[in-house]
Every structure is written in C-alpha cells, then in structure tokens.
Amino acid sequence: MSNETSQSSSQRSADIVVSAPGKVILFGEHSVVYGRLALAASLGLRTRVAISSINHPNTLEIECPNLTSKLTFNLETLNKYLLSPTLPTYLAPAEFSWESPDVVHHETLLDRVTEFLTDVSISNTSNLKPSEIVTVKSMMYLIAGILGSVNVELKPAAIVVSTDLEIGAGTGSSASFLVSISAALVQYIKLNKSSGNISKTGYRECNWNDSDPKRFSTRELDIICNWAFCAEKIVHGTPSGLDNSICTYGSIVEFRKGLQPKLLGIECPFKILLINTKVARETKALVAQVAQRLERFPDLVKNILNAMEDVAYIGLQNIMNVSRSHGDSKATRDHYDTLATLCSMNHHLLSALGVSHPTLDDIVNTLTRHGLHGKLTGAGGGGYAIALLPPLEEIGRGLEEAMNELASKGFGVQMTDLGGEGVRIDSDS
C-alpha cells in the first residue's frame, strides 16, 4: 500500500494549500434545518488541505487527522470507476457542468463511491471505523463530482488534511474539512487550466477566463460552497447549508435555508469563550433525534422552533445595532445584555428539543453563577458550549472565576474572536 521511498508530508512542499475556518452558531442550530433564521460566525481556527505532486506513479495518497494511517489509491482504477464514467445527473449531460452540483443525482454518485470503496479498494478501507469511512466517502465524492466532468487529469498526488478544530464537537469541523477539500480541487483545476472551456466533451461548455491563482472569485466561492453542501449530506444527513456557507464566506452570516446567505459585513465587538465538554457526539444522530421529536409532538415542537426564530431575529437586530452604536458604551452594554439573555433562552429551548447534555447544562449553570451567559453551539449532545463575553472594559472577576471553575471540572476553555476570513488560498504558487 503506502510506499517507503515516498517523502513524508512534512518533508514535501505543497503545490496547493488552502484553508477554511470553523464556525460557531450564535443562534438557530437545529431550528435552521426547519427554515428558521440562524446567525453564525467564522472562527480563527482553520482546516488546511495541501495537495502535492508525488513521484510514485499512478498513486493518490490521502492523509487526514482522523485516519489512523495514510490511504493509498490506484489512480488508474480511480479513473476507471469514478472519473471516467458519465456523472449521474437529473438533466442530460450536455446540460450539466460542474458549476451545478445540485443537478447531480446525489444518491447514485454516493452509491458509485461506496461501491468503489467497498468492492474495488477493499484492502484500503475494510478496517476503517464508521467516522473514517464518512471522511473517505465524502472526500471521494468530491473528487468524483468536481473532477468528473472537467478536462483536467488527476496526476499522482498526496492530499494532506490538518486542522486546528476538534473533530465532531460542534464547531463545524466537517464543513470546514469539506469546504477545504472542494477549494483545493477547484484550485487544482485553476492551476492546470486557467482559461477556456474546462468541461469534458459531452458536458455543457464552461468557460473560465483568466482565473486568479491567488484568490477565489465569487463564482468560485459559490461552486466550492455548493459542492461542500452536497458532501455535507454524507456527514449530516439533511444539512441546512448553514455550516458550509459560513466556512466558505466567513464573517458573520445571517442564514435561512434555501436562500443565499447574507454576510453582515460587521465586526462582532464581543469575544466568546469556547468551552469543550470533551463529550463525543454526532451531528447526524442529533438532527435525526430532533426530527423524531417533531414527528411525535408536531405542534409543540413547532412552537419551540418558532420561539427560536424569534430569539435569532432579536439577536440579529441587536448585533446590527451594536455595530451602529459606534462605540457608545451604554448602548453596547444594553445590546450585550439582550444578546446574553437570548443565549441562555436559546440554550433552554435547545434543551427542550432534547439536544443538550448534563455537561452542557453544567457549563451553562456555572456561567450563570458567575454572571455570564452561554449556550450549546452546533448540534449539541456534548461538544462545545459558548459564552458571549461582555465588552472588554467591563469584564470583571466573574470571567476569571468562571474560567477557573470550568477548567477545574475538566472542560477545555479558550477565548476567541468571531468573524474573519472564509476559505482562502494559502500557497503562493
């Protein structure tokens, strides 16, 4: 499988390096899946994907932080089973180009990838844990989907993923990973074919004029975001599209399922505490659990979802008002108080949906005892909680005491800023 003569990833200089941020959801996790408003922000913690050409003929190597060992695939076989066959699409291939991933027949492409991994590359993947299989499947899905209809040959390469994020803890590790993989593949196409029609014969013409090798255009960001959304279905089941949007575009985003995400273009004046319960959980299972609760108590759960919409809406107004108050400290403090109260309310509504956890409730109660407010973030069930911190000049002893108490209980505690750059090209080739 892996070869002894090849360089290790740390020795090699990469041809392509891209990175995408993680995210925190301020208001609206779960309710966003049912069309309610959500507000999320990017984090300074990022996932990086490097693609390097390697001397080992006919080989694709994959390294990811959650894979116990490097995986090696035969490129000829990958070409035969995943890249050469016509992509399954709802429209005729002549009407499809890689710019419209929503036209791809998701389940059929996923079946093709699963078959490739289980029947063809069995020696590679037979011992993988379920979460590792999800990683490899979603990555192969993106390779097949993005490279399948374009006239760019995948040459022997190593794809190496690294991340600052805790995987599977509510800070968007999966979206950050999938956005980075999509972006690395888009950059691969750009560097190998910078202008003209990039579609293979038989697909809709797709012209690319003088693409900038140093940055992603809006058109490219949309392609990255849409492909990452398709692959998120493999990880999340029924994603709302919030996570892949925030990890692509960065900043603070107002989001409603089915609509274009709205970048608020403001800086959040408040820092947050990220508090890690260190309890493992899986977004897909938690989303399915909420769906069951909705089915069992439809009217009751709809009322909770509507209350969450109100929380997110008032939260949005207050965040916007802080940025309009131009440093007026009294106004900023008032908006902070409202946002902090909304955080607690959102946590208790999420708890009523059944997605909290004793450790998350313990964190929220500890924060409250020290005059702070917090909530779970992401899918819940463990993972991270956040606390919105008061304006810096008003942070008192309560914060230090809360941080000490949370740390003494074994939770991970970290202060961070919100907002910031979305997916970007980090290499200068």
Ligand SMILES: Nc1ncnc2c1ncn2[C@@H]1O[C@H](COP(=O)(O)OP(=O)(O)OP(=O)(O)O)[C@@H](O)[C@H]1O
């Ligand atoms: N850096 C990474 N490398 C490889 N696979 C990853 C990486 N990050 C996430 N994954 C895949 O995503 C899965 C975790 O997704 P999940 O949605 O449960 O967590 P999350 O994205 O951190 O949480 P949330 O969706 O609540 O923000 C992992 O089990 C793994 O399969």
Ligand SMILES: C[C@@](O)(CCO)CC(=O)[O-]
């Ligand atoms: C729980 C959820 O709302 C957020 C997960 O980060 C799921 C989603 O929006 O797809």
